[in-house]
Amino acid sequence: MKHLITALSLLMLSMPSFAQEVEEIHVYDAISFVHALRSNRVVVVESNIDFENELENLAKYNPDEIKIYHDWEDADVKEIARLHNRPFLTEQFDGMQLNVREVHNLTIRGAKGSKPLLRIQPRYAYVLRFTDSDNIRLENLVMGHTEGGYCEGGVVAFEDCRDVTIDQCDMYGCGMEGINFTRSMELKCTNSIIRDCTYEIMDINTSRDVLFDNCIFTRNKEFTQLILRGSVNILFRNCQILNNVGSLISVSACEDVKMVNCNICHDFSHLGDIDDVQLIDCSLWNSYGAKNLVDD
Numbered sequence: 001m002k003h004l005i006t007a008l009s010l011l012m013l014s015m016p017s018f019a020q021e022v023e024e025i026h027v028y029d030a031i032s033f034v035h036a037l038r039s040n041r042v043v044v045v046e047s048n049i050d051f052e053n054e055l056e057n058l059a060k061y062n063p064d065e066i067k068i069y070h071d072w073e074d075a076d077v078k079e080i081a082r083l084h085n086r087p088f089l090t091e092q093f094d095g096m097q098l099n100v101r102e103v104h105n106l107t108i109r110g111a112k113g114s115k116p117l118l119r120i121q122p123r124y125a126y127v128l129r130f131t132d133s134d135n136i137r138l139e140n141l142v143m144g145h146t147e148g149g150y151c152e153g154g155v156v157a158f159e160d161c162r163d164v165t166i167d168q169c170d171m172y173g174c175g176m177e178g179i180n181f182t183r184s185m186e187l188k189c190t191n192s193i194i195r196d197c198t199y200e201i202m203d204i205n206t207s208r209d210v211l212f213d214n215c216i217f218t219r220n221k222e223f224t225q226l227i228l229r230g231s232v233n234i235l236f237r238n239c240q241i242l243n244n245v246g247s248l249i250s251v252s253a254c255e256d257v258k259m260v261n262c263n264i265c266h267d268f269s270h271l272g273d274i275d276d277v278q279l280i281d282c283s284l285w286n287s288y289g290a291k292n293l294v295d296d
Helices: 001-016 030-036 054-061 075-084
Strands: 023-027 041-045 067-069 088-092 095-099 104-109 117-121 128-131 134-139 140-144 154-158 162-167 169-173 177-182 185-190 193-194 202-205 208-213 216-218 226-229 232-237 240-242 248-253 255-260 263-265 278-280 283-285
Touching: 023 030, 030 041, 067 169, 140 154, 154 169, 177 185
Parallel strands: 023 041, 041 104, 067 088, 095 128, 104 134, 117 140, 128 154, 134 162, 140 169, 154 177, 162 185, 169 193, 177 202, 185 208, 193 216, 202 226, 208 232, 216 240, 226 248, 232 255, 240 263, 255 278, 263 283
Antiparallel strands: 088 095
């Protein structure tokens, strides 16, 4: 019986799903942005959004809409958040973090002809953190913090997610890292920039099927920049990895890690586990004399 249930579950996952109607919503501020974060939606960001204290005010005056959880690691709290089925806040060291859980088929896109900024003040929070979600698209956005932080936090995080696309985004100067991808699969990051982060570029942990194509990683510091752990099928293609400080890459218990047609400019004495990466048509040179590829 156990094998039959498993087989039926796999069959259901492989069957094509029926298309659901997608609603397009245009947002102009933090409150309308949070209200719009639901499944089967295209959220068009029409202007810069500076969250600062807006999230705490929304939770204070609209407790039925968004809740604050103080101990996210508590199992009972996670169950309450699941039943609430709304974006929620968690307390970080210096402010609140916006969390989106169990959403499906959600696109957050900058309005045509612009590249709006999503900015938060807490240095130890992610700008956006998704869990247990699938078919998430972030397009044509600038995302970052008012100032960089340390120890935890970053730009975007995905935990137990599937089918994530990041395109034409600028992720900057944020806490520890640009992207955290944990226990997830199918990340496609294209035509994007990760810059000025205070610890590392990314952390890919226990995940699979990850692609970075035509991306720029630059001016990040100060520890290992590309952290790959327990993951399978990671491809960097047509990427520029320049002017970063710290060890270039750490590869631990990973399979099929490749860099294809990439330009890598780094301190030769801090290349890390570069020998565990299959380099195909890549240029690798010492960091002296590297050019700056992005504007401040």
